[in-house]
Amino acid sequence: MLGNSRETITYSKATIVSVFLLLCTITAYLYFLNMSVVQVVMRTEQTQQQRDLTIEIATLESRYIAVQHLITSRISEVNNFTATTGKIFVERDGARFVLRDN
Structure with missing residues (x-):
């Protein structure tokens, strides 16, 4: 039996640690x-931003090419250039060196 005295429970250092x-x-x-989780969310956001930038760059490049063709056609009309149907290609007979012995 315990009686009237209170027994105290002492914790060892190993238990506390x-x-x-x-x-x-x-x-x-x-x-x-x-x-x-934060890293995954940030990576997803960065991937989406990269995708958006790629789309914007592609759109700007296509507009640039369209405007460049428009300007080129206007310049050719001003200088009275005409479209050619037959194309002439220059061919070499064989490989020649720039420096040859005389």
Whole structure:
């Protein structure tokens, strides 16, 4: 029997350290889990921004090419150039060196 005296429960140092390490481990796990979710969200946003920029660049390049063709056709009309149907290609007979012995 216990009687009238109260027995106190004393925790050993190993128990206190174990509880502290358990709490630290849980905190670290939650922190790194949160950081990995944040990284995934940031990567998804960056991928979407990169995709949007690629689309914008492609649109600007197509507009640039269209305007360049328009300007080229206007310049050719001003200088009275005409479209040719037959194209002439220059061919070489064989390989020749620039420096030859005389």
